[in-house]
Amino acid sequence: MSTASYGREAKPRVGFFTDTTVCIGCKACEVACKEWNVIPADGLDWTGESYDNTSQLDANTWRHVAFIEQRKPLRVDADGTDTDGQPEPLRWLMESDVCKHCTHAGCLDACPTGALFRTEFGTVVVQEDVCNGCGYCVPACPFGVIDKRHLPPSPQDAPLALPLLGTKEDGRVWKCTLCYDRLKDGHEPACAKACPTDSIQFGELDELRERAQQRLEKLEGEGWNGARLYGEDPDDGVGGFGAFFLLLDEPEVYGLPPDPVVPTRHLAGLWRTTALAAAGLLAGVALAFAGGAE
Amino acid sequence: MTTESYYGRSIVKEPVWKSEIPLYFWTGGIAGASAVLHGVARLTGNEALAKRALYIGAVADVASPLLLVKDLGRPERFLNMFRMFKVTSPMSVGSWILLVSGGASSTAAALELLGVLAPVRRAAEIASFAAGPPLATYTGALVANTSIPVWSEARDQLPWLFGASATATAGAAAAVVTPARFAGPARRAAVAGAVAEGVIMREMRRRLGFVGEVYDQGAAGRHARIARACTTLGAGLLALAGRRPVAAQTGGLLMLAGGLALRFSVFRAGFQSARDPRYTVVPQKERLRARESG
Numbered sequence: 001m002s003t004a005s006y007g008r009e010a011k012p013r014v015g016f017f018t019d020t021t022v023c024i025g026c027k028a029c030e031v032a033c034k035e036w037n038v039i040p041a042d043g044l045d046w047t048g049e050s051y052d053n054t055s056q057l058d059a060n061t062w063r064h065v066a067f068i069e070q071r072k073p074l075r076v077d078a079d080g081t082d083t084d085g086q087p088e089p090l091r092w093l094m095e096s097d098v099c100k101h102c103t104h105a106g107c108l109d110a111c112p113t114g115a116l117f118r119t120e121f122g123t124v125v126v127q128e129d130v131c132n133g134c135g136y137c138v139p140a141c142p143f144g145v146i147d148k149r150h151l152p153p154s155p156q157d158a159p160l161a162l163p164l165l166g167t168k169e170d171g172r173v174w175k176c177t178l179c180y181d182r183l184k185d186g187h188e189p190a191c192a193k194a195c196p197t198d199s200i201q202f203g204e205l206d207e208l209r210e211r212a213q214q215r216l217e218k219l220e221g222e223g224w225n226g227a228r229l230y231g232e233d234p235d236d237g238v239g240g241f242g243a244f245f246l247l248l249d250e251p252e253v254y255g256l257p258p259d260p261v262v263p264t265r266h267l268a269g270l271w272r273t274t275a276l277a278a279a280g281l282l283a284g285v286a287l288a289f290a291g292g293a294e
Numbered sequence: 295m296t297t298e299s300y301y302g303r304s305i306v307k308e309p310v311w312k313s314e315i316p317l318y319f320w321t322g323g324i325a326g327a328s329a330v331l332h333g334v335a336r337l338t339g340n341e342a343l344a345k346r347a348l349y350i351g352a353v354a355d356v357a358s359p360l361l362l363v364k365d366l367g368r369p370e371r372f373l374n375m376f377r378m379f380k381v382t383s384p385m386s387v388g389s390w391i392l393l394v395s396g397g398a399s400s401t402a403a404a405l406e407l408l409g410v411l412a413p414v415r416r417a418a419e420i421a422s423f424a425a426g427p428p429l430a431t432y433t434g435a436l437v438a439n440t441s442i443p444v445w446s447e448a449r450d451q452l453p454w455l456f457g458a459s460a461t462a463t464a465g466a467a468a469a470v471v472t473p474a475r476f477a478g479p480a481r482r483a484a485v486a487g488a489v490a491e492g493v494i495m496r497e498m499r500r501r502l503g504f505v506g507e508v509y510d511q512g513a514a515g516r517h518a519r520i521a522r523a524c525t526t527l528g529a530g531l532l533a534l535a536g537r538r539p540v541a542a543q544t545g546g547l548l549m550l551a552g553g554l555a556l557r558f559s560v561f562r563a564g565f566q567s568a569r570d571p572r573y574t575v576v577p578q579k580e581r582l583r584a585r586e587s588g
Contacts, residue, residue: 130371140440149367253298263440269450270384273454281326286330294478
């Protein structure tokens with residue numbers, strides 16, 4: 001990641017530190033995000049999965065609060081023994097998930113049109129007036145964040161029909177912009193502004209990483225069960241997240257990948273394989289002519 | 295293998311591509327390998343085969359961009375594919391390859407049909423010949439450069455698999471329409487491609503381990519079985535009785551169907567692989583464990 005091309009307009013890299021240990025599951029972040037970014041409603045589905053009825057990040061949900069009910073103690077001592085003093089261990093984990101604004105962003109690398117770009121704040125944003133809805137960024141993201149905004153199917157969507165140009169209303173991809181418009185005017189993103197417990201902290205990434213480290217040490221000292229940072233390491237598979245987390249269990253428990261790697265990391269080798277395969281095809285077809293025309 | 299997850303929900307997103315995309319993988323493969331078949335046939339003076347491979351390639355090359363444009367969320371913005379050339383995006387690179395290949399092969403075919411401007415036609419043929427092998431193989435890199443486990447983990451095989459299938463289907467298509475006494479190279483290319491495809495598929499499955507089990511399940515499994523049956527039967531007919539027109543045509547059509555089923559199998563496997571979080575989590579956990587233990 002580099003904002004060097006911005007020259008004097010480059011700003012310090014900003015992001016989120018989401019401390020899930022103080023999240024109370026109020027979903028103010030989801031609501032504030034929807035309102036500020038004018039995101040369309042996406043149905044009212046009762047999932048029965050604790051208090052979570054939005055289920056995942058997608059084109060119409062850019063902050064998603066996960067709820068996990070567990071038979072695990074909240075606090076343990078050094079041997080892992082329950083120190084909560086409850087007859088049965090029980091804890092309720094809540095985590096406000098968001099686009100990670102990766103240092104090495106799979107969506108941005110995959111985008112063929114340049115619609116996805118790196119802002120002067122080091123964040124990753126889709127230019128909706130450029131995106132042509134090719135959908136390549138969707139499976140490229142290691143976190144399943146970015147998604148195409150689907151419209152109800154129409155008769156024109158029949159397979160094999162010739163392209164009907166310009167009849168679709170949306171069909172583009174959408175995700176968190178880290179409130180690029182608000183950043184430009186010197187405000188913090190809507191979700192962080194609305195968070196009543198400071199579970200969502202916005203700021204310069206270097207400073208957030210220091211703060212997170214101190215918070216982790218404090219929680220470890222108090223014996224919180226399973227406290228760990230996720231995505232703060234600049235040496236991980238995506239070069240560190242711009243939006244990282246303090247979790248209380250394994251990442252997959254929250255629906256997060258345990259060891260995300262940007263697909264582009266393997267691309268040089270993949271191009272080599274492709275060049276070899278292309279040469280192999282050429283040689284194979286040429287050899288097929290060795291036996292004459294019949 | 296069991297693992298924890300967030301209510302069994304997927305971590306990476308399923309692709310948003312529709313049936314046009316595997317259809318294009320098939321037409322693009324036929325176009326690319328036909329261009330090579332055409333070029334070598336011209337060089338060796340097999341004009342009957344050269345002409346037919348040229349027309350087959352041009353038809354497939356013209357159908358390809360129509361399919362791709364149809365699949366876009368915003369088809370009227372298809373020209374945005376040519377705003378830039380991005381080596382980090384196989385879709386960007388592929389768009390340019392297809393632009394060259396489609397432009398060149400359709401020009402060459404039109405001039406051949408009209409019998410005019412021989413020097414221009416030759417230049418177009420050379421361009422089409424050069425773009426053919428990358429066109430037939432880059433689609434393997436396109437799907438491998440994602441976060442979908444069954445695609446990403448097969449990055450060493452997919453360009454080869456698609457190249458082999460392209461050779462098989464282009465040879466088969468030419469064998470269907472070319473008189474037997476000129477169609478020897480097409481038959482041999484088809485059979486060699488089919489054999490290579492079988493070997494590569496087996497190697498891919500072996501390397502994928504449990505992630506590859508989606509090729510035995512659901513739609514991916516059904517298409518894989520159809521592909522294997524059609525390609526084996528078709529290649530057998532071409533190899534043993536390819537000089538008889540009926541056998542050549544039946545075998546060729548069977549192989550074309552088999553190639554199409556193979557592309558659909560790989561395509562559907564990606565969806566199934568994305569849907570189940572185990573395929574994302576288990577290999578990543580193993581990677582983490584391997585790193586921790588040294």
